[in-house]
Amino acid sequence: MKLAIDILEERISDVMASVAGREGCAAIVRPTTDAKFGDYQVNGIMSLAKELKTNPRKLAEQVVEKLDLSDICDKPEIAGPGFINLRLKTEYLTARLLEVNADAVRLGIEEISKPETVVVDFSGPNIAKQMHVGHLRSTIIGDCICRTLEFLGHKVIRQNHIGDWGTQFGMLIANIERRSHQALQGKTIGVIPVHLAEFEDFYREAKQLFDTDENFAERSRAAVVGLHSGDQAWIGRWRALVTQSEKHYQYLYQCLGVKLIHDDIRGESFYKDKLADIVKALQKDGLAEESDGAICVFSEGFKNKEGERLPLIVQKSDGAYLYATTDLAAIRYRVGELKADRIIYVTDARQSLHFEMVFAVARKAGWAKDNIDLVHVTFGSVLGENGKPLKTRSGENVKLKELLDEAVQRANAVVKEKNPELSEEEKEIIAKAVGIGAVKYADYSNNRTSDYVFNFDRMLAMDGNTAPYMQYAYARIKSIERKSESKDVNIETELAGVKELNLSEPAEVDLAKCLIRYGEAIEAAASDYRPNYLTSYLYELAQKFSVFYTNCPVLKAESDKRPTRLLLCDLTRRTIKHGLSKLLGIEVVEQM
RNA sequence: GCGCCCGUAGCUCAGUAGGAUAGAGCGUUGGUUUCCUAAACCAAAGGCCGCAGGUUCGAAUCCUGCCGGGCGUACCA
Incomplete structure (x- = not known):
């Protein structure tokens, strides 16, 4: 409806x-x-x-x-x-609630009438490096956008544009070769990093060798050439590195509840054979020209510091291609092969100019006609308490895994304190849901365009617009369900027979009105790509539920009131669960 | 220099085409529990929405200027 x-x-x-x-x-x-x-x-x-x-x-x-x-x-x-x-009207409200109640899957929310094919480009981690806090927002905001558009009925195609190609791979695979030799000489050394932390050392090691050891640097350059010319040995090393490091971010996606799989990967390497053609096509159309040895496209309205026209460089003076070239090839692929009606890029705001120029060129080249929507969904930075981008004490990027581990650990401490009688296993499950949920929810609940200050205490707080508060509201409803058995209330049969509702208390009416507005929040969130509209709605719902909960006894209610209240509880539970787990990818828990 | 984003309560943030008396949470102050999870609820205090103009019935929102902060601005992504 x-x-x-x-x-x-x-x-x-x-x-x-x-x-x-x-x-x-x-x-x-x-x-x-x-x-x-x-x-x-x-x-x-x-x-x-x-x-x-x-x-x-x-x-x-x-x-x-x-x-x-x-x-x-x-x-x-x-x-x-x-x-x-x-x-x-109360009659309208009642009818609508019953309708929502009858629709277990969609909670009474219609699919849109004109579904589009929407390509969403998000996450995009770099191979051979750990994911860090800088990848968090693209990954989870992109995921939420996908989930929301999908729920509304669009055909969503996820694209993980990973950084798996480029000159830096020369030194990395050269280092694999070097380590292999050492291993053959009987040294006990891992050839390819396996654990997350090892990647860091591996990368650093390669970089250091490259900078200090001329033989190694030479070998690295040879590796790049070998890689580009299809030398099987080098490609094999490269592929091993990619495969190994992909495992790590798949693990993180799983932790985060992000729906990105192997098949969604179309990394830079996927486009490597299409780049020459991109440049050629641009030259043929007279759009690209040589400037200072580089092949450039100059579009209207872009200026550099000196006020001169600013190019989108598609081929460097040394012949190498750049990410602009890859992004153009990606647009061509997404429109031509994937049949995209809309392409959404979820990257931080600093890349605005880059995408503006890429979009302009894609339009001029005819790769994205006017009927194709090109959208850059930007977001701000995650800051530390000092108001600067979040870093470790030593000035390094905070590793995503370490961040999530700490969140879970802190959540565990809180669960232990609040509910000590739970089993260790239960505590662990709850801590994971609460900890990860808190990090994600805190991110979602901020307006994505602004920077926000990362603070564990605040995001794990039980008061306010936080994941724990939402999860707690859910757990309370589950608790009513559990209690019902001992009070001889059969929720299923009482709800199955509900034909009329008895909404009289203000708290009931308020909650009911909020419940039927879930779809509004989803529409608003989808049309502006803003998850915080979802969190705001869910928070409002949970608050209204809390008021209802304190004022209106459910299981002890008179028989003329109880079915209505049971229904309000159940719809609230289902809505929270849908919002958190289906759209935001945040787990709910049975008890806390 | 130019471009983009931002400036809202002591702190962290909302504010969905320009709509009615600008909202939350934290913190502060006070209150609520023989009763389904008090990880909750209720109430109070707290604001020249950076500053100054303009547009109009009406501006946190749009325009102009200024102040302050972030980011970007030719061969990284």
Whole structure:
């Protein structure tokens, strides 16, 4: 069924159009800013009145006169300078709740009518390096966008554009070769790093050798040449490195509950054979030209420090290709092969200019026609308490794994303190869900465009808009379920027979109204790619549930009240679970 | 220099086309438990929404200028 807000928007806009005698009127229905105004307010009358140069209250009256919303709302009220205030009818609310209740899978939320093929480019870790905190946001925000668009009915194609190609691989595979020789000489040394921490040393070792050992540097350059020319020995070493290091980020995806698999990988190496053609095509179309020895595309409106035109370099003066070239090849592939209607890039804001230029070139070259949506979803940095990008004391990037481990460890300490009687195994499961959930939720609940300060204590707090608070609300409902058995209440049979509801307490009505608005939050989150709209909604829901919980006994309620309350509990539980686990990829727990 | 982002309560942050008296949480102060998890709930105090102009019935939101911060700005990604 359609969302109330969408039905209202449509009907009121139609009436406005007929009153005004013109197309394209927007009612701009929004939740009220204050409950005393009802449930929804129409904001569009006043701006329309301005355009028509008429009195807004008079216009509102004319609209209300012709408006029939009697199946949804009480009589609309005109207020202030020209608002129309709407209050949902209890019968509508009841019917809607029962509908949501009957829909176990989608909670009464419709799929969109025009599904698109959406390619989402996110995460993109570098091979042979540990994932660090800088990869967190792209990985989880991208995942949430995928999950949300998928739920709404789009065909989502995840693309993990990993950094698995480039000159730095020369020294890495040269180091594999060097280590192999040592191993053959009987030295007990791992040839390819296996554990996460070893990658760091391995990379550092290669880098140091490259900088200090001319023979090694020479060998590294030979390795690059070998790699590019398809030498099997070098390719074998490279592939071993890629395979080994992929295992590590797959492990982290699993920890984070991020849905990215091996098949989603289309790394830089995937495009390596397509790059020459990209440059050739750009030259052939006269879009690319040589400048200072590099092949460049100059687009309108891009300037450098000196105010001169700024190029998108697609081939360096030494003949090598760059990420701009790869990104162009990727657009071509995604539009041509994957049939994308929309391509979303989830990377930090610092790459804005790069994508602006890439998009401009892709448009000019005709690889992305106007009907293809190219979207750069940016986000801010994760900061430490000092307001600078989060680093370790020694100034290194904080490893993602270490960050998550600490979160789980801290969560474990809290669980131990709050609920000591749980078994070790239960505590571990809860700590993992709470710890990881806290990190993710804290990230999601911030507006993605701003930087935020990372703080374990705050994200693990039980008060406020945090994962533990949400999980706690869920656990309380599960607890009611468990208690019901000992009180001879059979929830299933009571709910199965519910045909009518008895909403009388304010806390019940508030909760009910919140429940039927889940779809609004999802729509808002999807259209702006902003997970914080989801967390805000869920938090509001959990708060309303807490108020309901303190004011309205469920199991001890009179028989005329109990089914309604059981239903409110169950719908809240299902909505929280859906939001957290299905859309945000955060685990819920049975008890805390 | 130019471009993009940001500046909202003591702190951390919301604010979904320009809408009604700017909202949360933390912290502070006070209150609630023979009752389904008090990891909860209720209440109070706390704001020239960086500054100054402008646009209009109405501005945290749009425009201009300024101040302060971050990022980017030709061969890294």
